[in-house]
Amino acid sequence: RKEVEQDPGPFNVPEGATVAFNCTYSNSASQSFFWYRQDCRKEPKLLMSVYSSGNEDGRFTAQLNRASQYISLLIRDSKLSDSATYLCVGNRDDKIIFGKGTRLHILP
């Protein structure tokens, strides 16, 4: 299994809809997890950390399933400004592994 794996998309979703991404990880990238977003030709920006108990930040909810080795991101009431690439990130010790990212296009 690749260290961090994501569906590249693109996901084309109408504005206001709910969209969910999954990401699977291997043991080499399994201590802590984050979701970043990256706009075209820009730096990755932290969206949220992912906690074992699941966590929510406004319209965004992250879940971690250690038994199945996946994490998820749910975006509710999607907005045009949510269009970006969403990067799943895992780490072990001080080695940080990015997934290839999932592209999301919110359609007006």
Add this chain to the structure above:
Amino acid sequence: EPEVTQTPSHQVTQMGQEVILRCVPISNHLYFYWYRQILGQKVEFLVSFYNNEISEKSEIFDDQFSVERPDGSNFTLKIRSTKLEDSAMYFCASRTGGPQHFGDGTRLSIL
């Protein structure tokens, strides 16, 4: 909000030349990183640095790469003899105890 800053924003260099990319991490951060992203590909970890030494490095980070923290504020990445395939966006990041914060990158173009 404090930021990681990188200079230059774009560097054009002839193949075989040395290049130094500069970063100023957030001032109270203790862990520093370099990543690269080749156009259209994923962000790739290069190296992490803590307590004035490399703590982890990837297989990409070979002998032509080096990092240095020459003073209390700068963190540099040196590529000794650049190759065409070094053309990429290079991101610096820093953290202290939590997730990493990224600079806006240096676009390196090797001719």
